Amino acid sequence: MKIILLGNAGAGKSTLSRRWVTEQPAARLSLDEVAFHAGSERRPLEESLADVRRFISDNESWIIEGCYTDIIEPILGECEELIFLNPGVEVCIAHCRARPWEPEKFSSKSEQDDNLETLIEWVASYATRSDEYGLRRHRALFDAFPGNKRELTHTSEYAWVSPSRPCQRP
Numbered sequence: 001m002k003i004i005l006l007g008n009a010g011a012g013k014s015t016l017s018r019r020w021v022t023e024q025p026a027a028r029l030s031l032d033e034v035a036f037h038a039g040s041e042r043r044p045l046e047e048s049l050a051d052v053r054r055f056i057s058d059n060e061s062w063i064i065e066g067c068y069t070d071i072i073e074p075i076l077g078e079c080e081e082l083i084f085l086n087p088g089v090e091v092c093i094a095h096c097r098a099r100p101w102e103p104e105k106f107s108s109k110s111e112q113d114d115n116l117e118t119l120i121e122w123v124a125s126y127a128t129r130s131d132e133y134g135l136r137r138h139r140a141l142f143d144a145f146p147g148n149k150r151e152l153t154h155t156s157e158y159a160w161v162s163p164s165r166p167c168q169r170p
Helices: 013-023 045-058 068-076 091-097 109-114 116-124 136-146 155-159
Strands: 003-007 025-030 062-066 082-083 149-152
Touching: 003 068, 003 136, 013 025, 013 062, 025 045, 045 062, 045 068, 045 116, 062 068, 068 109, 068 136, 091 116, 109 116, 149 155
Parallel strands: 003 062, 003 082, 025 062, 082 149
Antiparallel strands: none
């Protein structure tokens, strides 16, 4: 299994990838781990890509999840399946509001809560952003990918998708 999950913040990428690694053991990488220095400063792209390439070479079976098209695009050729989680902005916002504390990202639940409204505003602008994190870039990356891919537009679809049921070309 070599899967990339792409989607907006709050789309369910982390939740789905964590579930899958319990069903079928695989290494899991959230691109948040390689995209930033401590805090909100983006690392140079080449450093992030070097870490991702090292992760891929060190693991036979893996799931990579994130919203970073600049990191995902150069490694697309390594994946067996690209899954675009696109449940809609309102679902993503609801997921962000219900998200438990993420100690890998924030030093406390309070710090996470202090950043919630900024995250909600950012998630809400998904359809209008032209940056690497926006729908336009995600759609272009997904549409151009010639390999096995699937777009999931309803969270009800997440329950039946699993690494043991590979994607089929549309």
